[in-house]
Amino acid sequence: MFVGRTDELDTLNVALARARAGEPQALLLGGEAGVGKTRLVEEFATAAGRHAVVAVGGCVEIGADGLPFAPFSTALRALRDALPEEFAAAARGQEEELARLLPDLGEAGAGRHDEQGMARLFELTARLLERVAAEHPVVLVLEDLHWADASTRHLLAFLFRTLRAGRLLVLASYRSDDIHRRHPLRPLLAELDRLRTVRRIELARFTRAEVGRQIAGIRAAEPDPAQVDEIFERSDGNAFFVEELAVAACDGCCAGLTDSLRDLLLVRxxxxxxxxxxxxxxxxxxxxxxxxxxxxxxxxxxxxxxxxxxxxxxxxxxxxxxxxxxxxxxxxxxxxxxxxxxxLPGERSRLNRRYAEALEADPTLVPADARVMRLASYWYHAHDPAKALPAVLDASVVARRRHAYTEQLGLLERAMELWDNVPEEVRSALRPVDYTEVYPPCGCDPATPLRYLDLMAEAAVAGRFGGERERALKITKRALRLLEDDPDPLRAAWFWVQRSRLVQALARGDGWQELATAQDLVRGLPPSEVHAEVLALAAGWSMLHRPGREAFAAAERAVEYAHMVGARDIELHARLTLGGLKVDAGDTETGLAEMRQVLRDTLAEGVHYVAGRAYVNLPSELQSIGRDREAVPLLREGIAFARAHGQMDAESWIRGNLSEALYSLGDWAEAAETAGHATRVGHSAKPRGQGALRLAHLALARGDLAEASRRLAAARAHYGTHDPMPQLSLPLARVALGVAAEEGRIADARAELLQALDAGFPPGTQRYGWPLLRAAATAEAEARSLPAAEPGRAGILDRLGEAVRTLTTGVPLWRAYEQWTRAELRRAKGTDTADDWSQVVTAFECLDRPYELARVRHRLAGALLADGGDEERDRAAELLRLAAAVAAHLDARSLADAVARLAQRARLTLTRAPRQALAAADPAAALGLTSRERDVLRLVSAGRTNRQIAEELFISPKTASVHVSNILSKLGVSGRGEAAAVAHRLGLFPAETLTARTAG
The missing domain is CATH 1.10.10.10 (Winged helix-like DNA-binding domain superfamily/Winged helix DNA-binding domain)
Incomplete structure (x- = not known):
C-alpha cells in the first residue's frame, strides 16, 4: 500500500502537466537511504505512463566504480524502444556521436578528441531529447545519483541548464545522507540550487500515523498501537526500517534484534x-x-x-x-x-577474481558496452596488478571513446598506481598505439613499449578535456621533472604546450611563457607533428595577443611543417591563422581567399572543429573591413553548422559576431536576441562574455546606462584579467569609456583611454582601435564646456591626435572612422566646420551603417545651423529628420534626444521633409537609402512581395522585411503603397528602367 507523499506527488504531477504543455521541467528528489524515494518514483511513473513515455535509468555501482553515462544509456535505450521511429528521426545524421551514449546506434565515430568533445556530445543529447519530446511527452527518470560518475553528473547539469523546448520532464533522485562534505555530487547540487528552473524535493520520514498505515499494509491487519509506537521509535519513521522491523516482528524474531543498523539489515x-x-x-x-x-x-x-x-x-x-x-x-x-x-578481505578479492576469470572465459556473460569496464574493476579489486593493468588501460580507451574523460583520467591514474607493481615482461608487451591517441611522440615508433610518460600524457589531456585541470597540471609538472633526468625535447615541448593550455584555462596567466619554452625546445629539430603544433599554437596566440611579423612567420612555418609530416588538422588550423594575419596586414583578398578555401577543405574533409573556427574567423575578418552584409549569410550558416555538430563555444562566438553585424546593419532587435543567445549557449566563459559585451554596447547606444554597466561587468567577469587580448580589452574599454562619458565621469573615461593607448594598437587591431578613438574624441567634444574637464584636456587631445596619425586606414570603413574622429577632435577644440562634417557624412553614406550615418548627419546638421543661412536650415532639417527616423526605428534614445534638442533649439519641425531636400540631385542619398535599400525600394515600387524580393536579391525573406521596415522609416511613410508613391514622385526609378529590370 502506498502511504503518504501527497504533497510530493502533487508537485510531480503539476510538473508533468507543465511539461505536457511544452515547458520542460527539471526536478531533484532527495532523501536518506530507505526513506521511500524509489517507491515514490514508481508510483509517479506508473501514473505518468498513461500520459507520457517514461524512460528510467539508474546509476550503476560496480565495486567502487561507476559506469560512464550508465543511467542515460539505459534511459535512452528505453526511449528508443518506446518511440523507435521518432528516436531514429531525431538521431539521424548524428548516430556515430550519439553511439557514445547508446552503443546500440552503431560504432562510435573515431572523431577528434578535444576540450569541446564532451560538450558536443551533451549538446547533441539535449537536442535529441528535445526533438523526441516535441510531439510525445517524455519523463526521463535517473535514479541513484549518489553513485553517478562524473560524466553523468556533467551531462545532467548541462541538461538542467540548457533544456528550453520539448515536452520533457527530467527527474533525478539521490541519497541525501550519503552526500558528505567531499562527495562529488555536492557541488552539483549547490550549482543546481541556483537555477530557477530546477525544483528540489526532499522526502521527510514518516509520521507515526503514516508508520501505522504502512504496518497495516504489510500485515494486512490493524497493528497493535504499542507495537506501532515501538517500531516508530526504533525506525524513526524511515520507511525501509519500518518494513524490516515489521517483518521481523511478524516472524517472531523482534526480541532478538539489536540496535545495530547492520544487524537489522542482515537479520533476514x-x-x-x-x-x-x-x-x-x-x-x-x-x-x-x-x-x-x-x-x-x-x-x-x-x-x-x-x-x-x-x-x-x-x-x-x-x-x-x-x-x-x-x-x-x-x-x-x-x-x-x-x-x-x-x-572478509580475502573473501572479497577471491570473489572479484572469480568474476574476472568468468568474464574473461565468456565475454558474453554481460552486455558488450559494460564488459571492459567491469572486467577492469573486477581485476583491480582482485588485487592482481599484472592482470589489472591491461584491463584498466582497455577500460580507459573505452572511456575516452565515450568522451567520459574524467573516468578515463581516474582509470589512467589507477594504471599509474599499478605500474611499478607489474612485472617488466607484462609492461613491455603493452604498446602506445593501443592505449594512447593524443600524444604525438608516442607515434614515432609503434614497436616501442608503452612508457610511464605515455600514461602521464594521456592522463594530462584527459584531465584537460574533462575539466579536471588541477589534476592535469600536477601530472604535467611530474612529467617535466621526470624529463629533467631523461631529456627528450619533443616530449618536453609537448608537455609545455599542455601546461600553456591549462594555465590559460585555470586563469593563471596567458600561457605565453610555456609556449615560448616549447618553441625553444623544438628549435633546430627536424620537422615533426609536435614541432608543427607548437608553431601553429604560437602563431594563433600571437594573432590574438601580439600580431605582427613573428606571428606571420610562425604561421607560415607551421603550415610548411604540418604539410611535410602529414598533420592535416594542424595544417588547416595554421592556414586559417595565416589567412587572418594576411587580412589584418592589408593583403585583404589573398587572406580572405585562403580562409574561404580552408572552410571548403574542412567541410569536404570532415574536420569539423576547424570548420567551426573558420565559421568564426572568416566572417569576423569580413566584418573588420566593413563587409558586414557579406558576413551575415556566412554567420547564419555557421550557427546551423555549429548546432548540428554540437560546437557550443563556436556557436556562441558566431552569435556574438552576428549580433555585431546586425548592430552595424541596423537590426538592433535581432542583434539583442542573438547576443542573448550567445550568453547562454557557450560552454566556456569567453564566448559568453562576448555576448554580454554586445548587450552592453546595445544598452549604451539605447541610453540604458544601468543595463550597460551591468552587462559590462558580466563581460569583464567572463573574460577575466589573466589573459588580456586586444580584441577583448579594446571593445571593453570602448563601452566603459562611453558609459563613463554619458554619466559625466570624464576622468574615468580618460583613464580607460590612457590605459588602451599605453598598451598600444598592434597590427590588425584597427577594427577595435578606431571606434575607441572616436568614442574618446566624442567624449572630449561633449565635455568641452565642463570646467572639470579642462585640466589635462590638451594632453589628452594630443595623445588622441598622435594615435589617429599612426592607426591604419586601409579600407573605407577605417577611413570613415578616421575622418569622424578628426572632426570630433576639431569639435573638441571648437574649430569644426560644416565642410568637415559633410566629408564625414559622405564617407558613411557609402557604407551600410545606418546608426553611424544618422549620428554624423546629426553633427552636420548642428554645423549647418551654426552657419545660419536659410538653405543650410532646410538641409539641416532634412538631415535631422532622417537621423530622427533612424533613431526611432532603432530605439536609440540618446541619439533621438540629441536630435530633438537640436531641432527644438533651432525651432525646426521634423514631421516632413522640406521640398528643397526632396528635389535634390540625388534624392535617394538625401533620404539615407543604402544601395541595397534602393534595390529593395525598386522592387517594392514594382509590387513585389518580401518573398519575391528575397528570391531576386538572394537574401532571406526576414532580411527583406527588415529592409522594407528601414525604408518606410527613412521615407516617413506607413505603408508600401506610400513608399512606391514617394519613389514615383521623386523619379527614383524611371518607368522604362523599372520595366526592363523587373521583366526578367
Whole structure:
C-alpha cells in the first residue's frame, strides 16, 4: 500500500502537466537511504505512463566504480524502444556521436578528441531529447545519483541548464545522507540550487500515523498501537526500517534484534539457507545488478541448487529480478551494502577474481558496452596488478571513446598506481598505439613499449578535456621533472604546450611563457607533428595577443611543417591563422581567399572543429573591413553548422559576431536576441562574455546606462584579467569609456583611454582601435564646456591626435572612422566646420551603417545651423529628420534626444521633409537609402512581395522585411503603397528602367 507523499506527488504531477504543455521541467528528489524515494518514483511513473513515455535509468555501482553515462544509456535505450521511429528521426545524421551514449546506434565515430568533445556530445543529447519530446511527452527518470560518475553528473547539469523546448520532464533522485562534505555530487547540487528552473524535493520520514498505515499494509491487519509506537521509535519513521522491523516482528524474531543498523539489515539474510546466503554474498560483490549467467559462473553451484537459492532470496524479499528478466539485484541497496561490508578481505578479492576469470572465459556473460569496464574493476579489486593493468588501460580507451574523460583520467591514474607493481615482461608487451591517441611522440615508433610518460600524457589531456585541470597540471609538472633526468625535447615541448593550455584555462596567466619554452625546445629539430603544433599554437596566440611579423612567420612555418609530416588538422588550423594575419596586414583578398578555401577543405574533409573556427574567423575578418552584409549569410550558416555538430563555444562566438553585424546593419532587435543567445549557449566563459559585451554596447547606444554597466561587468567577469587580448580589452574599454562619458565621469573615461593607448594598437587591431578613438574624441567634444574637464584636456587631445596619425586606414570603413574622429577632435577644440562634417557624412553614406550615418548627419546638421543661412536650415532639417527616423526605428534614445534638442533649439519641425531636400540631385542619398535599400525600394515600387524580393536579391525573406521596415522609416511613410508613391514622385526609378529590370 502506498502511504503518504501527497504533497510530493502533487508537485510531480503539476510538473508533468507543465511539461505536457511544452515547458520542460527539471526536478531533484532527495532523501536518506530507505526513506521511500524509489517507491515514490514508481508510483509517479506508473501514473505518468498513461500520459507520457517514461524512460528510467539508474546509476550503476560496480565495486567502487561507476559506469560512464550508465543511467542515460539505459534511459535512452528505453526511449528508443518506446518511440523507435521518432528516436531514429531525431538521431539521424548524428548516430556515430550519439553511439557514445547508446552503443546500440552503431560504432562510435573515431572523431577528434578535444576540450569541446564532451560538450558536443551533451549538446547533441539535449537536442535529441528535445526533438523526441516535441510531439510525445517524455519523463526521463535517473535514479541513484549518489553513485553517478562524473560524466553523468556533467551531462545532467548541462541538461538542467540548457533544456528550453520539448515536452520533457527530467527527474533525478539521490541519497541525501550519503552526500558528505567531499562527495562529488555536492557541488552539483549547490550549482543546481541556483537555477530557477530546477525544483528540489526532499522526502521527510514518516509520521507515526503514516508508520501505522504502512504496518497495516504489510500485515494486512490493524497493528497493535504499542507495537506501532515501538517500531516508530526504533525506525524513526524511515520507511525501509519500518518494513524490516515489521517483518521481523511478524516472524517472531523482534526480541532478538539489536540496535545495530547492520544487524537489522542482515537479520533476514542470516535467516536464509546457507546456499542462499552464499549467493547473496556473490551478488553483493558483483555490482548493483548482476546477470544470472554470471552469478552461475561465480557461485559454482549446481543449476538446481542455484535456482533454489535464488528463489529463497527472492521469496524473502532480499533479491529481486531485474526488469529485463536476465539478472538479479538487491531489493534495497542498503542490504547489499551491509552484505558486502560483512565480507572478509580475502573473501572479497577471491570473489572479484572469480568474476574476472568468468568474464574473461565468456565475454558474453554481460552486455558488450559494460564488459571492459567491469572486467577492469573486477581485476583491480582482485588485487592482481599484472592482470589489472591491461584491463584498466582497455577500460580507459573505452572511456575516452565515450568522451567520459574524467573516468578515463581516474582509470589512467589507477594504471599509474599499478605500474611499478607489474612485472617488466607484462609492461613491455603493452604498446602506445593501443592505449594512447593524443600524444604525438608516442607515434614515432609503434614497436616501442608503452612508457610511464605515455600514461602521464594521456592522463594530462584527459584531465584537460574533462575539466579536471588541477589534476592535469600536477601530472604535467611530474612529467617535466621526470624529463629533467631523461631529456627528450619533443616530449618536453609537448608537455609545455599542455601546461600553456591549462594555465590559460585555470586563469593563471596567458600561457605565453610555456609556449615560448616549447618553441625553444623544438628549435633546430627536424620537422615533426609536435614541432608543427607548437608553431601553429604560437602563431594563433600571437594573432590574438601580439600580431605582427613573428606571428606571420610562425604561421607560415607551421603550415610548411604540418604539410611535410602529414598533420592535416594542424595544417588547416595554421592556414586559417595565416589567412587572418594576411587580412589584418592589408593583403585583404589573398587572406580572405585562403580562409574561404580552408572552410571548403574542412567541410569536404570532415574536420569539423576547424570548420567551426573558420565559421568564426572568416566572417569576423569580413566584418573588420566593413563587409558586414557579406558576413551575415556566412554567420547564419555557421550557427546551423555549429548546432548540428554540437560546437557550443563556436556557436556562441558566431552569435556574438552576428549580433555585431546586425548592430552595424541596423537590426538592433535581432542583434539583442542573438547576443542573448550567445550568453547562454557557450560552454566556456569567453564566448559568453562576448555576448554580454554586445548587450552592453546595445544598452549604451539605447541610453540604458544601468543595463550597460551591468552587462559590462558580466563581460569583464567572463573574460577575466589573466589573459588580456586586444580584441577583448579594446571593445571593453570602448563601452566603459562611453558609459563613463554619458554619466559625466570624464576622468574615468580618460583613464580607460590612457590605459588602451599605453598598451598600444598592434597590427590588425584597427577594427577595435578606431571606434575607441572616436568614442574618446566624442567624449572630449561633449565635455568641452565642463570646467572639470579642462585640466589635462590638451594632453589628452594630443595623445588622441598622435594615435589617429599612426592607426591604419586601409579600407573605407577605417577611413570613415578616421575622418569622424578628426572632426570630433576639431569639435573638441571648437574649430569644426560644416565642410568637415559633410566629408564625414559622405564617407558613411557609402557604407551600410545606418546608426553611424544618422549620428554624423546629426553633427552636420548642428554645423549647418551654426552657419545660419536659410538653405543650410532646410538641409539641416532634412538631415535631422532622417537621423530622427533612424533613431526611432532603432530605439536609440540618446541619439533621438540629441536630435530633438537640436531641432527644438533651432525651432525646426521634423514631421516632413522640406521640398528643397526632396528635389535634390540625388534624392535617394538625401533620404539615407543604402544601395541595397534602393534595390529593395525598386522592387517594392514594382509590387513585389518580401518573398519575391528575397528570391531576386538572394537574401532571406526576414532580411527583406527588415529592409522594407528601414525604408518606410527613412521615407516617413506607413505603408508600401506610400513608399512606391514617394519613389514615383521623386523619379527614383524611371518607368522604362523599372520595366526592363523587373521583366526578367
Amino acid at each position: 539474510v542470516e535467516a536464509l539457507p546457507e546456499s542462499a546466503q552464499r549467493v547473496a554474498r556473490v551478488v553483493a560483490e558483483g555490482g548493483s545488478t548482476v546477470e544470472y549467467r554470471l552469478i552461475a559462473a561465480v557461485a559454482q553451484l549446481g543449476e538446481d541448487d542455484l535456482i533454489e537459492a535464488l528463489r529463497a532470496a527472492v521469496g524473502a524479499n532480499i533479491l529481486t529480478v531485474t526488469p529485463a528478466g536476465d539478472g538479479y539485484r538487491f531489493r534495497h541497496s542498503l542490504v547489499r551494502e551491509a552484505v558486502a561490508d560483512d565480507l
